[in-house]
Amino acid sequence: MNNKTKVIITAIICTGVFLYFENNHIVTTQINVKSSKLPDAFDGYRIIHLSDLHNKRFGRKQEALVRKIKDARPDIIVITGDLIDSRHFDAEASLELIRQIVNSAPVYYVTGNHEMRSGQLETFVNALKETGVHVLQNAYDRISRDGDWIYIMGIDDPFVSQERFMEVGIAKREIERMVNETQENDGFKILLAHRPDMFPLYSEYGFDLIFSGHAHGGQIRLPFIGGLFAPNQGFFPRYTSGKYKLWNSVMVVSRGLGNSLFPQRLFNRPEIVVLTLSKGNQCACE
Numbered sequence: 001m002n003n004k005t006k007v008i009i010t011a012i013i014c015t016g017v018f019l020y021f022e023n024n025h026i027v028t029t030q031i032n033v034k035s036s037k038l039p040d041a042f043d044g045y046r047i048i049h050l051s052d053l054h055n056k057r058f059g060r061k062q063e064a065l066v067r068k069i070k071d072a073r074p075d076i077i078v079i080t081g082d083l084i085d086s087r088h089f090d091a092e093a094s095l096e097l098i099r100q101i102v103n104s105a106p107v108y109y110v111t112g113n114h115e116m117r118s119g120q121l122e123t124f125v126n127a128l129k130e131t132g133v134h135v136l137q138n139a140y141d142r143i144s145r146d147g148d149w150i151y152i153m154g155i156d157d158p159f160v161s162q163e164r165f166m167e168v169g170i171a172k173r174e175i176e177r178m179v180n181e182t183q184e185n186d187g188f189k190i191l192l193a194h195r196p197d198m199f200p201l202y203s204e205y206g207f208d209l210i211f212s213g214h215a216h217g218g219q220i221r222l223p224f225i226g227g228l229f230a231p232n233q234g235f236f237p238r239y240t241s242g243k244y245k246l247w248n249s250v251m252v253v254s255r256g257l258g259n260s261l262f263p264q265r266l267f268n269r270p271e272i273v274v275l276t277l278s279k280g281n282q283c284a285c286e
């Protein structure tokens with residue numbers, strides 16, 4: 001073997017290791033959100049946010065993922081859709097992860113576009129419910145803690161069918177209904193919604209905190225620029241990762257755990273978000 005061949009083989013191996021690392025080495029992102037509306041009992045409340053698994057199995061790294069989740073000692077875990085991938089439906093990959101974490105904290109879930117178009121939505125949702133997951137399909141729950149409470153609401157992804165792709169009107173109607181039903185006082189409200197590009201709509205209804213996914217961090221993250229491409233946002237998308245503020249709402253977007261059509265992440269490792277709520281005024285610059 002000559003030197004040129006050795007260099008080429010070494011370069012191929014190094015590239016392979018790097019690409020594997022980018023898709024499989026999970027990072028934990030810590031986010032703090034302050035709100036003057038937060039009830040006292042929820043000061044320090046910890047929420048783990050997972051999104052967009054897309055059937056991903058982490059193999060030996062799965063143990064590390066479960067440990068990271070448990071070590072964070074969450075009060076609740078929220079999942080913002082696309083647990084499965086509709087192109088090659090496999091419910092067991094996500095159910096396996098759910099079974100490993102469901103006893104760590106109450107798990108709340110909303111659908112993504114992949115569940116909605118899978119043709120197996122009902123079966124999958126029933127399987128999630130059997131594991132103990134709270135499925136919020138245009139529904140809400142009241143979380144109580146030491147005499148205080150907050151609302152958590154969830155909307156189905158507005159994907160309805162191939163012919164009627166975006167039914168934003170349905171999402172708007174359901175949000176409006178839930179907000180009207182819970183407006184007896186001005187309590188702290190969390191919304192789980194798969195699509196971050198609808199942030200202005202969520203903000204219009206006064207949600208204090210929104211969790212979202214779908215963008216996969218823009219798939220490839222460029223230095224100083226951010227994500228390259230995201231569905232429904234196109235190139236150089238606005239909402240791909242971290243915390244955004246609009247009016248009185250804060251939205252947190254997870255970069256997600258898996259991949260869909262494009263199978264590779266670059267400078268955008270799979271992510272779990274650990275969010276801590278605290279009392280105080282949220283600064284627009286945070």
Ligand SMILES: [Fe+2]
Nearest residue numbers: 082112113214
């Ligand atoms: Fe999605």
